Amino acid sequence: MSHSQTQxxxxxxxxxxxxxxxxxxxxxxxxxxxEFGAADGxxxxxxxxxxxxxxxxxxxxxxxLVFTAIVGSIAALRDVRNAARLVGQTLLWFAITALIAVVIxxxxxxxxxxxxxxxxxxxxxxVPAASGSWLDFLKGLVPANLFGLTANTTLRxxxxxxxxxxxxxxxxxxxxxxxxxxxxxxxxxxxxxAFNASALAIFRRLLRWVxxxxxxxxxxxxxxxxxRYGWETLSSLGAFAGAIYLGLGLVLFVVYPLVLVANGLSxxxxxxxxxxxxxxxxxxxxxxxTLPLTEDLAERALGVPRSYAAFAVPLGATTKMDGxxxxxxxxxxxFVAQFFGLPLHLSDYVxxxxxxxxxxxxxxxxxxxxxxxTLTLSTLGLPLDGVxxxxxxxxxxxxxxxxxxxxxxxxxxxxxxRREGLLGDTPYPEPGKESAVAA
Numbered sequence: 286m287s288h289s290q291t292q293x294x295x296x297x298x299x300x301x302x303x304x305x306x307x308x309x310x311x312x313x314x315x316x317x318x319x320e321f322g323a324a325d326g327x328x329x330x331x332x333x334x335x336x337x338x339x340x341x342x343x344x345x346x347x348x349x350l351v352f353t354a355i356v357g358s359i360a361a362l363r364d365v366r367n368a369a370r371l372v373g374q375t376l377l378w379f380a381i382t383a384l385i386a387v388v389i390x391x392x393x394x395x396x397x398x399x400x401x402x403x404x405x406x407x408x409x410x411x412v413p414a415a416s417g418s419w420l421d422f423l424k425g426l427v428p429a430n431l432f433g434l435t436a437n438t439t440l441r442x443x444x445x446x447x448x449x450x451x452x453x454x455x456x457x458x459x460x461x462x463x464x465x466x467x468x469x470x471x472x473x474x475x476x477x478x479a480f481n482a483s484a485l486a487i488f489r490r491l492l493r494w495v496x497x498x499x500x501x502x503x504x505x506x507x508x509x510x511x512x513r514y515g516w517e518t519l520s521s522l523g524a525f526a527g528a529i530y531l532g533l534g535l536v537l538f539v540v541y542p543l544v545l546v547a548n549g550l551s552x553x554x555x556x557x558x559x560x561x562x563x564x565x566x567x568x569x570x571x572x573x574x575t576l577p578l579t580e581d582l583a584e585r586a587l588g589v590p591r592s593y594a595a596f597a598v599p600l601g602a603t604t605k606m607d608g609x610x611x612x613x614x615x616x617x618x619x620f621v622a623q624f625f626g627l628p629l630h631l632s633d634y635v636x637x638x639x640x641x642x643x644x645x646x647x648x649x650x651x652x653x654x655x656x657x658x659t660l661t662l663s664t665l666g667l668p669l670d671g672v673x674x675x676x677x678x679x680x681x682x683x684x685x686x687x688x689x690x691x692x693x694x695x696x697x698x699x700x701x702x703r704r705e706g707l708l709g710d711t712p713y714p715e716p717g718k719e720s721a722v723a724a
Contacts, residue, residue, distance in 0.1 A: 533689045611641040
């Protein structure tokens with residue numbers, strides 16, 4: 286029985302439409318909360334709480350789901366003759382699409398001149414609390430513990446508060462090592478791999494239950510965003526925000542469709558099946574939080590083989606960030622240089638491209654695009670104080686950035702599977718033949 290059909294025979298709208306309805310409802314509820322109760326009203330607090338609970342549920346599944354899926358993927362890939370080629374093709378397409386995105390960002394930054402058209406005050410310049418460096422990449426690769434768990438303790442009001450988290454990149458590294466060891470020990474590793482397969486099936490069932498709540502979670506998350514951020518703060522950085530969203534739109538709706546067509550796939554088919562995860566990425570602002578749904582759709586809706594998707598999608602969630610690591614740092618670096626009147630030369634633009642292609646790996650497991658931006662600025666020798674100029678509207682920009690990130694994290698595994706002849710678990714149309722496939 287389809288997830289969109291009840292036992293009584295009543296057919297619900299498609300999952301993507303349900304999420305879209307949830308987003309529209311969230312906008313209405315958010316506007317109502319701003320009108321009648323502001324950020325501390327009962328409706329606003331309810332939206333914020335429900336949204337936080339939903340993202341927390343998704344993130345709770347991520348460590349166990351990624352670990353068991355990667356171990357299972359390693360076990361399955363041993364029977365795939367072109368496993369090394371799959372990995373190489375994945376990384377190559379990560380780099381190709383990132384390079385295209387950063388070139389678009391550089392061109393838009395030079396054409397729109399956002400730093401020269403800014404109304405933001407220089408007093409807003411401030412060095413961010415977190416910054417990126419190439420050493421973070423090396424340290425981030427080595428798991429601090431078996432499950433990549435982290436703990437941050439902060440002092441507040443005379444007491445200490447500890448928040449547990451996880452580093453997905455470290456989980457991937459640990460799972461690859463353990464999966465490879467289990468395969469190499471032969472019969473002794475068979476019970477462990479069987480247990481892992483059973484655990485993975487259980488976590489996938491839990492995932493289905495949580496994903497069913499996505500329309501409600503989307504309504505709460507978008508409503509909370511409307512209440513907390515609105516659009517008033519865009520006025521002083523309108524040219525900058527416009528350049529960012531124009532770049533994101535070009536990547537999502539021009540570059541990605543062209544890549545799909547070039548590989549014999551219909552953009553309409555891809556977006557119809559991937560859109561729920563793209564929507565969730567937009568409202569949740571978290572590629573990691575969206576990861577369970579991203580992987581689920583890559584396998585069930587797009588037909589990427591589970592043995593490959595379980596490896597490629599989690600890797601993409603930590604290192605494939607065309608929004609945060611390509612478009613955003615390129616335009617932002619040009620903005621900072623223009624704002625402070627510092628010239629950039631051809632070699633600087635080459636450095637921006639290089640950092641954008643490689644830097645997402647260097648900042649994997651760290652927080653947000655701010656770390657990626659500081660890595661770019663420090664590589665170019667630009668003042669890190671410039672980051673503070675952009676923080677006022679960062680949450681609004683982060684919504685679009687994350688949506689593009691998630692789309693890219695599904696796009697690359699799909700086209701690699703298509704190129705390798707593995708995209709056979711679900712019907713997919715060629716460009717121009719969308720009508721031949723049932724919705």
